[in-house]
Amino acid sequence: MELIGRRFGHIRITDVVGQGGMGDVYAGYDEKLDRKVALKVLHAENRLDSEARERLLREARALSKLDHPNICRIHDYIESDDVDLLVLEYIDGQTVQDVITDQKLSRTEKLRIAVSVADVLVAAHRLGIVHRDLKPENVMLTRQGEVKVLDFGLARWLNLMSSSKRIHIAASQDVIAAAPARVVPLPEESDHEWLAYADVKRESTSVLPRYDSSRSQLQQGRRFLKTEAGVTMGTPLYMSPEQARGEELTTASDMYAFGLFLQAIFTGSDPHPLGLTAREVILRAARGETVAVEGVSGDIAALINRLKQFAPADRPTAIETVARLRFLGDKANRIIRRAVAALAVFLVIFGVWRYTVDLSRERARAVKARTEAEKRRTQAEDLIEFMLGDLADKLAPVGRLDILDDVGDRALQYVGSLKPETMSASELTRTVKAINQLGNLRLQQGKKAEALALFKRSLALASEAVRKAPNNPDAQRMLGETRAYLDRSAGVPPAPGGGQDARTPRP
Structure with missing residues (x-):
């Protein structure tokens, strides 16, 4: 479906800036407010998928609730006869992953980015929103040096009224830490299909491709995993153990991913070795196995290791993490x-x-x-x-x-x-x-x-x-x-x- 040149109200689509498994991201121009915008658009085939449309709408609702300077702002949500569009703030810059690859960040800049992202998690977790896909590719640095967290497409509100799981409100931070409702066995522990991931046992290259070890980064591992129905589950490299096991996710799951995010920006390396299959990465994640933190100060390593604790209850909250990062920056x-x-x-x-x-x-x-x-x-x-x-x-x-x-x-x-x-x-x-x-x-x-x-x-x-x-x-x-x-x-x-x-x- 060709969208370049089309108008939706006062929004004119001008260019394609990115492509993904569920949809594309376009650049556009708001002729009424005289500004450049970004538009997230579902692929035509995914528009028939109620879950895909719900995910786009869920992202719109999450962004509308989160008024924070370090979050990509939403401008509008448009439904037309043939396409649904999420109109977003246009961000001119680089992803943190690109900057890590180019080795352009000083320790001070890394701490500043870390504090900004953790502060976003504080805001999201206070509203009971879990991002579920935090990684360096989903954080951008503008040309002015601002930090912007992207892609709340996987974000979920924790169900405060659910009777199927026990709820605990952390006293230090008004966020939810829900006990898991179920435990899904690892593939090697069960003869049944692992329902959270399609074709894991058959290692279908269309769903779970083998990593290309000739690449400098685990590009394949940065892809979303999908079920047979196309439901995005997360990115293997930055999954928490409970996410890899298909268990209930909480705000603590974001904190585990944030620990891996810190490890990536401070060490310049991914949290899992090169040359693994997607299944191998998932199994490592489910067991809480990651590459050891090396080449950073003891204070930073200690914080990352706390965030990577296997048990969700043992991980620091977003508020605790922000305070610790600011202390380290000031030290x-x-x-x-x-x-x-x-x-x-x-x-x-x-x-x-x-x-x-x-x-x-x-x-x-x-x-x-x-x-x-x-x-x-x-x-x-x-x-x-x-x-x-x-x-x-x-x-x-x-x-x-x-x-x-x-x-x-x-x-x-x-x-x-x-x-x-x-x-x-x-x-x-x-x-x-x-x-x-x-x-x-x-x-x-x-x-x-x-x-x-x-x-x-x-x-x-x-x-x-x-x-x-x-x-x-x-x-x-x-x-x-x-x-x-x-x-x-x-x-x-x-x-x-x-x-x-x-x-x-x-x-």
């Missing part, structure tokens, strides 16, 4: 902020002290003051060296060099307050080292112009140090290093012979 920042504050206070005190000392007074007092000034300056420069050197080296791999911006600015103010003509060669050499570290930090941050200006300032001071002490090896070495930094920032290739001539001052 590193608190340490750095305290260090930055200590450095700032120290530099301010040092500056005030330095400029209030009258070195022109009696000789004994002047000598003592200079000794104290040199001592404090040495302490300040040691602290700057640590912040811009060792700490910068530790922050660079996790993409957190931006934390040192305030340190760099204050260090630059401090260096600018110094008077080279009053400083000895050794003092100038230490200052040159501090400026070079700041310039190197700016280079790592991609601020080439700032780095170049810093290295030029450093070169002038290094040359002055050599002029004052021509035979001082430290001054000579620092002059050579500064020239190398300056050449590198200007894009000049290193001199032949390893730059030995750099130790000789330029005329």
Whole structure:
């Protein structure tokens, strides 16, 4: 059925942006409100399926109840003679799965995404809505960096009045944790067909295809599993044990999937090994077996492992998880902020002290003051060296060099307050080292112009140090290093012979 160019009221369909097993997603234009929209449309054959139409309507109702900035908003639901359309907010960006594959996320960004998605679960669970298909492909990042959770097509309201299962309302969060009404045996434990999944035992490639191990990700495992009637059950890679077993799902099922989501974004790997069949993934999921969490901090690993607990009651709620993620995000920042504050206070005190000392007074007092000034300056420069050197080296791999911006600015103010003509060669050499570290930090941050200006300032001071002490090896070495930094920032290739001539001052 060709829909491009058709109008439904004031909505005009302009393009196809995605295709799925149950329907397609189109781009459209709202001529009345002058905005771009997305439209989810059922395939023609699925429109005759009452369950498929009910699922689309259920998604519309779920989205209409969930007013949250991190959820893809619904604009309208249209029923025409030949097609049903869900009119949604148009999101211009990438899925989190695409970003993970490209390895573009810093630890700070990962935590921000995690908090946003967990906050969506808080909002949904408060209304008794279970997403049932949370995965990196269903979370998008807009060009402005906003997080958007998509696809509530599998979402279900938990039945508060059901007499077939016991209901427990969690005191810390007004959400439902329903005890399962039944337990479906695993395929290997029963001679009967596993009703939750069609043709599992026959491994029909039309329903449960074997994974292609040559791919970098388990693309096949990201597909929905369907029954013979075409009912979407979920995505194998991110199923909770109870979902894989065909048991009753609760908000805790979403939290298990969220744990696998965290594992994917923080480790960059899927929660199940490559090269498995869909049946093998389902069996692993039903037993609560996943790849071990490796390559992340202990705090993050501990949270993921709590979320992956086999028993639903042992998993933290969405509210608990949001609080923990925010704490982890603030933890590193608190340490750095305290260090930055200590450095700032120290530099301010040092500056005030330095400029209030009258070195022109009696000789004994002047000598003592200079000794104290040199001592404090040495302490300040040691602290700057640590912040811009060792700490910068530790922050660079996790993409957190931006934390040192305030340190760099204050260090630059401090260096600018110094008077080279009053400083000895050794003092100038230490200052040159501090400026070079700041310039190197700016280079790592991609601020080439700032780095170049810093290295030029450093070169002038290094040359002055050599002029004052021509035979001082430290001054000579620092002059050579500064020239190398300056050449590198200007894009000049290193001199032949390893730059030995750099130790000789330029005329």
